[in-house]
Amino acid sequence: MKRGFDLLLVCLTAPAWLMGLGLVALLVRKKLGAPVLFRQTRPGRHGRLFTLLKFRTMSDARDRAGQLLPDAQRLDAFGRWLRATSLDELPELFNVLRGDMSLVGPRPLLVQYLARYTPEQARRHDVRPGITGWAQVHGRNALCWEERFAMDLWYVEHRSLWLDLGILGRTVARVLKREGINAPGVATMPEFLGSTRAGEENHS
Numbered sequence: 001m002k003r004g005f006d007l008l009l010v011c012l013t014a015p016a017w018l019m020g021l022g023l024v025a026l027l028v029r030k031k032l033g034a035p036v037l038f039r040q041t042r043p044g045r046h047g048r049l050f051t052l053l054k055f056r057t058m059s060d061a062r063d064r065a066g067q068l069l070p071d072a073q074r075l076d077a078f079g080r081w082l083r084a085t086s087l088d089e090l091p092e093l094f095n096v097l098r099g100d101m102s103l104v105g106p107r108p109l110l111v112q113y114l115a116r117y118t119p120e121q122a123r124r125h126d127v128r129p130g131i132t133g134w135a136q137v138h139g140r141n142a143l144c145w146e147e148r149f150a151m152d153l154w155y156v157e158h159r160s161l162w163l164d165l166g167i168l169g170r171t172v173a174r175v176l177k178r179e180g181i182n183a184p185g186v187a188t189m190p191e192f193l194g195s196t197r198a199g200e201e202n203h204s
Contacts, residue, residue, distance in 0.1 A: 005161055006096050006103050021090045024082070028055050031078045037091060042108035045128045050100040052108055053091035057082045086175050092131050104164040105130025106152035109192070116194035117149075124152040127159065134163075137170040141189050 057079035108129035135151040
C-alpha cells in the first residue's frame with residue numbers, strides 16, 4: 001500500500017516536478033557547472049546499496065595543493081538556497097520511482113555509518129529510506145544524532161499511510177520556514193562516529 005501510494009503521488013505530480021527539475025538543472029549548470037547531479041552510494045532497505053541522486057550544491061574549489069576545500073567553504077549562496085528550499089532533493093523522486101526510496105522514511109545516510117550503528121539504530125533500515133521523514137519535520141539537521149535515530153525508530157514502529165500524509169504536509173511547512181537546514185558550525189551534520197555505551201553522541 002505504501003509503495004502504491006508513493007508511485008501514485010509521484011506520477012500524478014510528475015508534470016510539476018519534472019518542469020521544476022529541468023529549471024533547477026539549468027541553474028545548477030550555469031552557477032556550478034558540470035556535473036549537474038551529485039551521485040553517491042547510500043544504504044537502503046535492509047542495507048542494500050543504491051545510487052542516491054541529488055542536485056549538486058557545492059563548487060569544486062580547491063586549495064593550492066589541489067585538495068578540495070572543506071564543505072562549508074564550497075557551499076556558496078546558491079548552494080545554500082538549493083538546500084534551504086530542498087530543491088536539491090528533486091532528483092530523488094527518480095529513486096522513489098525505481099524503488100530505492102520512499103517519499104517518507106528515515107533519510108539514507110553514509111555507507112560507512114553501517115558498522116557504527118547499535119543493533120537498535122540499525123533498525124532504521126527495516127524500511128525504505130525517505131526524501132523526508134519524522135526526524136526531518138522535528139528539527140532536521142539541527143537534531144543531534146541520538147535524537148535523530150530515536151525519531152527514525154519511532155517512525156519504523158508507528159508507520160502508516162496517515163502518518164506519511166501528515167509528515168508530507170508538515171514537510172511543506174518546514175521547507176517554507178527553512179528551519180533545521182544545518183547543524184551549528186557545519187554545512188549539514190557532523191560525522192556520526194558511533195554511540196557510546198552511555199548513549200552519548202560522538203562528534204567529529
